[in-house]
Amino acid sequence: MNVESILERVTPTRKERSEEMALVERVFKLLNAYPVKPILVGSLAKDTDLANNKDIDIFIQFPQDVPRADLEKQALKIGKEIFNKLGVEHEIDYAEHPYVKGSYEGNNIEIVPCYEGAKIMSAVDRTPHHTQYVSSKIKDSNLNSEIRLLKQFMRGIGVYGAEAKVEGFSGYLVELLVIRYGSFNKVLEAARSWNIPEVIDLEGLWDDPQALPKFFTEAELIVVDPVDKSRNVAAAVSSECLSKLIVKSDEYIHRPSEEFFFPKSKPMRTKEQLASAMVARKSKFMAVVFKHEKINANTLYSQMRKTAKHLVSEIEGMEFTVFKNSIWTNEKGISVLLLEFEVWTLPNMVHHLGPPVTQDASNQEKFNQKYALDKPYVKDGRWVVDTKRRFTEAKDALKEIVSERKGFGKNLRELEVVTVLEDEGLLNIGDAGWLAHINEYLD
Secondary structure, three states: OOHHHHHHHHOOOHHHHHHHHHHHHHHHHHHOOOOOEEEEEHHHHHOOOOOOOOEEEEEEEEOOOOOHHHHHHHHHHHHHHHHHHHOOOEEEEEOOOEEEEEEEOOEEEEEEEEEOOOOOOOHHHHHHHHHHHHHHHHOOOOHHHHHHHHHHHHHHHOOEOOOOOOOOEOHHHHHHHHHHHOOHHHHHHHHOOOOOOEEEOOOOOOOOHHHHHHHOOOOOEEEEEOOEEEEEOOOOOOHHHHHHHHHHHHHHHHOOOHHHOOOOOOOOOOHHHHHHHHHHOOOEEEEEEEEOOOOOHHHHHHHHHHHHHHHHHHHHHOOOEEEEEEEEEOOOOEEEEEEEEEEOEOOOEEEEEEEEOOOOHHHHHHHHHHOHHHOOEEEOOEEEEEEEOOOOEHHHHHHHHHHHOOOOOHHHHOOOOEEEEEHHHHHHOOOHHHHHHHHHHOO
């Protein structure tokens, strides 16, 4: 494997960099008409960006005495006017503050407000400090190349990006890992033997690192933010993405290959072939289809995961078994929760356990009164009853849960049209991206 050829593919060319910086300069000139201080942040500012990854992050700094409400109002006004002057459409997105973003000649531009100064008054205020910290650590080194290799590796295995769609490793987290271990290869060497929870405190901001899992509860990877000791940079990393990095790191160390960085696209099957592959699994597929207006992507993916978790919990509480599930959305107006059942049909009768005969008499009496018509009896020291199930078919249970919408994400709960499809019928949703998702799911 030739690492240099990979670097050549992932490092922006001089022409690309020149065009990006010319656009940055143009936006800065437009911003000079406003009482804010524009700064370039993110990967482009640190020279750790990937080729053909046209993200330009511009922060507009306000004095710390500007009230938050005024900052948000002024920033939205400024952002909208800048994109209008560029002659392109824009949209509002949300982080700590609402901000404006848009696309200009293939470049994704974000204009984000923050407060100026050393004091961190909101989450986005850390970003300029992140840029400064990383830039100072990689100055006059070859770490830029090592960072690009790790970013592309993570992108190739599907764990790059802290957004809700991926729940993976942010660009800043990748940079910190390379700074901590010294190279792309050393990060992978370390990752394949990480303990859970793994704790990384680059600047030794905590006197007792062993206390960190108690502070960052439930975190499997803890990377202390060098500019804010109370923040875990790896908080967004899901267990699935962390596990995938550990496994793929081990595989790469043993068998290096360019396919880790640039995986080959999987052959796309026809609808007929997809249907045959589904039937061959001898399981049951069901899809809950939501049709909606455009929802902020981070909000949508978070609500989809919440809804999927609730659906699986409810349906398995009725003793059906979900073999596997996934979520998909085209991020425009169609979102789907896919459930594959291992057990989707149950007997009409269920053996329902009641309280032990040694328990408080009032509990035994309540049980016997509730199931009096089913004639409770004692077995192995506790009351039991053989009663009819409410649902014997998973599809009926699922439709009931969907009709109630309890535990659904807020935006999904309020929708009028929600459809439940079965087996080959779910191939007719009518979106090529959905069929590609099914194609990958079946692999």
